[in-house]
Amino acid sequence: MTSDPEHRRSPGSRHALPPRVPTIGNTVRRIRDERGYTRDYAAVMLLKISRSYLRDIERGRRIPGADLLELIILGYRLDSTLARHLRELRVAAVALDPTAVLARAVTGNPVLIAHLQSLNQRGELAAYIDPVWNVLACNEKFREATPGLERTGSIPVWMFSTHTKPILTDRPYELAYATASIRAITGCFRNAEQTRAVFHHLGPDTEFRATWSEDVRVVYGRDPSALMHAIHPVTGLPVTYSLTITSQSESVLLLILSPSPSPEDATSRETDG
Incomplete structure (x- = not known):
C-alpha cells in the first residue's frame, strides 16, 4: 500500500x-x-x-x-x-415482514410467551426481537431495565435516546457497537420498513451522526464475553450483563441479558463469608 x-x-x-x-x-x-x-x-x-x-x-x-x-x-x-x-x-436485500405481523405471531404463540416467563423467573432479561432489533415481546425484567423503550420498541433508537444516559456505564462504547451493528443489519434488510424507520428516527440525531461518521466498522452478533455494564434503573445498583442472541426463525430472534454480580456485590459476599 x-x-x-x-x-x-x-x-x-x-x-x-x-x-x-x-x-x-x-x-x-x-x-x-x-x-x-x-x-x-x-x-x-x-x-x-x-x-x-x-x-x-x-x-x-x-x-x-x-x-x-x-x-x-x-x-x-x-x-x-x-x-x-x-x-x-x-445481492438482493433479504425480505422481512412488518414488525406488527411478527409481533402477532410471537404473542399468539403460548410456548414462546411461556418461555419468556420462565426466563423471568430465573432472573434473566429476555425479549423476542426482529432482525432489525424491534421488540416483539419481552418479559417483565427486560421491561423494567429498559425504561422508555416501549415508546418506539426499537432498541437501536432507544440506545441513542436520553433514557440510556443514566443506565449505560460505558455508553460511548455501546453506541459505537450499536452503530456498527446497525450498519450490518440494515444493509442486509435494507428494503424493510424497519430499516427505513431506524434511519427516519436516528438520521437527524446529532449523536448518531457523529458516531456513524467515525468509521466504517461492521459487526455481526456479540461475543458473550463482551459484557455490558449498566446501572439498574430501579435499584440504582451497578449490574453486568452477558448478552446472547439465538435465532428462533428467519425473522425472530431471542435476546437474553443474563445479569452477573457486580464487583462490589462479590466483594461484599466474600467479606460476609
Whole structure:
C-alpha cells in the first residue's frame, strides 16, 4: 500500500457523509474515503478500472460483478466482516415482514410467551426481537431495565435516546457497537420498513451522526464475553450483563441479558463469608 500523498486525501478533506441506508455504492464510497484514497488512485492503481466506472459504482449506477467486488475487497484490504457486508450488499436485500405481523405471531404463540416467563423467573432479561432489533415481546425484567423503550420498541433508537444516559456505564462504547451493528443489519434488510424507520428516527440525531461518521466498522452478533455494564434503573445498583442472541426463525430472534454480580456485590459476599 503506497504512502504517496498524491494518492491520498488529507483527513480534513474527506467527506463526512450523512447516515444513509447502506448500499453497495455508498458503502464502497465510504470505505474509499475512510482509507483516504483518491478516486483516480483507487480506480486505476488498485482496481484496474476507469475512474468513471468507479464513480458509477459509488453513485449506485452500476453494480460491480462478483470478480470486481473481490478485487475491491482485496485492494482496499478489508477485514472479513466488511467483506461479508459488501457481499450482502451486492445481492438482493433479504425480505422481512412488518414488525406488527411478527409481533402477532410471537404473542399468539403460548410456548414462546411461556418461555419468556420462565426466563423471568430465573432472573434473566429476555425479549423476542426482529432482525432489525424491534421488540416483539419481552418479559417483565427486560421491561423494567429498559425504561422508555416501549415508546418506539426499537432498541437501536432507544440506545441513542436520553433514557440510556443514566443506565449505560460505558455508553460511548455501546453506541459505537450499536452503530456498527446497525450498519450490518440494515444493509442486509435494507428494503424493510424497519430499516427505513431506524434511519427516519436516528438520521437527524446529532449523536448518531457523529458516531456513524467515525468509521466504517461492521459487526455481526456479540461475543458473550463482551459484557455490558449498566446501572439498574430501579435499584440504582451497578449490574453486568452477558448478552446472547439465538435465532428462533428467519425473522425472530431471542435476546437474553443474563445479569452477573457486580464487583462490589462479590466483594461484599466474600467479606460476609
